[in-house]
Amino acid sequence: MKEEKSGTKFSPVFEDEGYLQYRGDNFVKRFDSNSYLYITKALDRFDLANGTGLDKVLAPAKDTRFLVIAFKSDWLYPPYQSKDIVRACKLAHLDVTYGEIDSSCGHDAFLIEVEQQEHFIKHFLRRVTDEQSI
Amino acid sequence: MNNQFENQINEPVKMDHQVILNMVPDNSSVLDLGCGDGELLYLLTSRKKVKGQGIEIDEQAIHQCVSRGLSVSQQDIDCGLSEYGDKSFVYVIFNQSMQQVVKLEAVLKETMRVGKEAIIGFPNFVYYKARLKLFFSGRTPVTPSLPNMWYYTPNLHFLSIADFVDYCRKSHYEIKQAAYLDEDRLIKIFPNLFAQTGIFLLKNGH
Numbered sequence: 646m647k648e649e650k651s652g653t654k655f656s657p658v659f660e661d662e663g664y665l666q667y668r669g670d671n672f673v674k675r676f677d678s679n680s681y682l683y684i685t686k687a688l689d690r691f692d693l694a695n696g697t698g699l700d701k702v703l704a705p706a707k708d709t710r711f712l713v714i715a716f717k718s719d720w721l722y723p724p725y726q727s728k729d730i731v732r733a734c735k736l737a738h739l740d741v742t743y744g745e746i747d748s749s750c751g752h753d754a755f756l757i758e759v760e761q762q763e764h765f766i767k768h769f770l771r772r773v774t775d776e777q778s779i
Numbered sequence: 780m781n782n783q784f785e786n787q788i789n790e791p792v793k794m795d796h797q798v799i800l801n802m803v804p805d806n807s808s809v810l811d812l813g814c815g816d817g818e819l820l821y822l823l824t825s826r827k828k829v830k831g832q833g834i835e836i837d838e839q840a841i842h843q844c845v846s847r848g849l850s851v852s853q854q855d856i857d858c859g860l861s862e863y864g865d866k867s868f869v870y871v872i873f874n875q876s877m878q879q880v881v882k883l884e885a886v887l888k889e890t891m892r893v894g895k896e897a898i899i900g901f902p903n904f905v906y907y908k909a910r911l912k913l914f915f916s917g918r919t920p921v922t923p924s925l926p927n928m929w930y931y932t933p934n935l936h937f938l939s940i941a942d943f944v945d946y947c948r949k950s951h952y953e954i955k956q957a958a959y960l961d962e963d964r965l966i967k968i969f970p971n972l973f974a975q976t977g978i979f980l981l982k983n984g985h
Contacts, residue, residue, distance in 0.1 A: 743852035
């Protein structure tokens with residue numbers, strides 16, 4: 646614990662608080678936090694399909710093979726959104742494989758369930774390279 | 780195809796799979812509903828050079844399909860096939876999985892919409908051994924084609940070959956071809972009594 650100093654009650658008391666305060670002070674000197682507002686807005690407004698259907702945007706990728714992997718407990722990239730991509734691929738008559746990995750690790754699952762992901766990706770890449778070599 | 784399933788080419792093909800292989804011409808497009816571990820779809824892609832896709836709900840089965848180099852998606856057939864346009868495939872195959880679907884009538888309609896033709900295979904619930912067991916023991920029959928006890932069977936619909944023929948007539952589906960099987964041979968007479976499995980090639984008569 647650091648020596649009590651006079652100041653507001655939000656001034657750092659613990660060593661790590663002091664460290665965070667120092668990093669935070671430096672950060673705001675070189676970064677305008679308002680830009681976060683622009684970035685989040687840009688993310689919210691980003692529309693790959695640009696008003697049309699995703700299937701129409703994907704349609705030109707005729708010779709591309711798609712592999713979509715989702716994790717059942719992922720709330721950041723939920724399976725239903727991955728299924729939207731799969732659905733668009735199918736509507737566009739594209740070759741798509743979709744696997745849903747059962748995991749309770751939420752969004753972090755992609756860092757943890759390595760074995761299942763490896764299985765999907767390894768065999769998918771093998772198929773794609775086999776097809777190309779024919 | 781350089782993978783662990785290469786040897787499958789030399790293994791004996793299951794009777795129902797052989798019948799379906801004979802129904803599908805080379806280079807056609809196929810959607811396999813409830814494709815399981817992909818055994819049939821793999822045979823079709825490797826031997827008949829079909830452009831095949833599979834749908835399966837079980838995660839382990841999907842892994843096996845992917846190992847076989849198949850294009851599959853993990854989804855519930857009961858949620859519909861709305862991502863496929865009308866007549867997107869030459870054949871939609873629904874082999875030994877129909878009886879496990881909840882909203883079967885809706886899924887059958889979708890099957891007939893998405894495929895120009897459909898191949899449907901199912902166990903015949905009134906196979907004579909099943910009838911005898913039912914009659915003499917008074918218990919729900921367990922047979923090679925219906926191998927599970929009532930409390931863990933995945934089957935939700937129990938139908939006979941005659942039931943299915945009636946249904947096709949009522950729904951105006953033309954039966955282009957039908958094959959009836961015992962464990963290891965084709966059944967030619969009284970299929971509703973002697974066949975364990977019926978496989979139908981249907982065309983939408985509308």
